[in-house]
Structures are given as structure tokens and as C-alpha cells.
Amino acid sequence: MEIVSMKAEHWPAVSNIYQEGIATGIATFETQIPTYEAWDSSHMKSCRLVAIANNEILGWAALSPVSSRCVYGGVGEVSVYVSLKARGKGVGAKLMQKLIAESEANGLWTLQSGIFPENVGSRRLHEKMGFRFLGTREKIGKKNGEWKDNVLYERRSKTVGSD
Numbered sequence: 001m002e003i004v005s006m007k008a009e010h011w012p013a014v015s016n017i018y019q020e021g022i023a024t025g026i027a028t029f030e031t032q033i034p035t036y037e038a039w040d041s042s043h044m045k046s047c048r049l050v051a052i053a054n055n056e057i058l059g060w061a062a063l064s065p066v067s068s069r070c071v072y073g074g075v076g077e078v079s080v081y082v083s084l085k086a087r088g089k090g091v092g093a094k095l096m097q098k099l100i101a102e103s104e105a106n107g108l109w110t111l112q113s114g115i116f117p118e119n120v121g122s123r124r125l126h127e128k129m130g131f132r133f134l135g136t137r138e139k140i141g142k143k144n145g146e147w148k149d150n151v152l153y154e155r156r157s158k159t160v161g162s163d
Helices: 008-024 036-042 091-105 120-128
Strands: 002-005 048-053 056-065 075-082 110-115 132-143 146-156
Touching (some): 002 091, 008 036, 008 048, 008 056, 008 075, 048 091, 056 091, 075 091, 075 120, 091 110, 110 120, 120 146
Parallel strands (some): 075 110
Antiparallel strands (some): 002 048, 048 056, 110 146, 132 146
16 A cells, blocks of 8 residues: 555546445534535645555545644644545555545644544544544534534644654
8 A cells, every 4th residue: 555645647546435434324413525625725735645656546534624724734634534444454444544644744832623523534544643632523514414523632743843
């Protein structure tokens, strides 16, 4: 498996994996796949990755800015999605490791994730990668008319922003 920079031509496979995540009901508040243009404009231009094996995309990772305010310029919101057929095979861990390295190379000092409490796999991945649990945001948003909680995880870089 190879982790490489995501390109626009990867979008069909990336969006299929994203749709698989949406279908679980525990991966995102999103209910439909955005256009590539909408997705592209809402994510950082750096730190976009895909995992590829045998010419097949197995997963993807990217960062979104958490705010347009300059003081939060070094903080990114994590997205990591793994295809159904590749789950449990270390794809998420490889993507997250590379995402962390890329984020630090691009000057980010904090990564954060909002995760549905029942998404145990994502919570375990974040904990394994050095994220710490910050707390629960109760009824932070509605999905399909139902209030949902979100647990917040954060990883502070040991090399960027430590001065």
C-alpha cells in the first residue's frame, strides 16, 4: 500500500468511499456527497491523501480549516475514510500517520476531530495516533431529524508551535 497526494482525478473513488461512510450513519453529519468543487473549496489544499494498493484507492484523508480567523491557521479538522473492503487492515492508521506528518510539514500545530460517540473504530484510531479525548458536545447537530452528540478529540504537535 502506498499513501500519495490526492488529485482531482481520484475524486470518483474518493466520493464512493465517502458515500460508504455516509451510509454507516456514524461517520458524518453529511447526508449526500458534495460536488468535487464544493469539497475542494472546503478543504485545505495541502494534506490531502489517498491510500492505493493494486491501482485501487482504499481510503482517503484530508484536513479542513476550523476557522477563517488567522489565529486558527494552524488548526485542522481531520477526515479519514476507509473503504468497506479495506477496513481493519491498517489503512486508517497509515493514512493518519501520513496526515499527521504532512500537517506538521505544513505548519499545523493542532489537529482536531468531532466523532459520533458510537463510531468506536474512529475513536480507537484517534487514541492510537496520540489524540486525546476533550469532551462531549451534547446535541451539537441534527441528523435525519435526530439530535446527535459529538465527541471531540485533539492532537497537539510536539514539533510545531511549541515555542
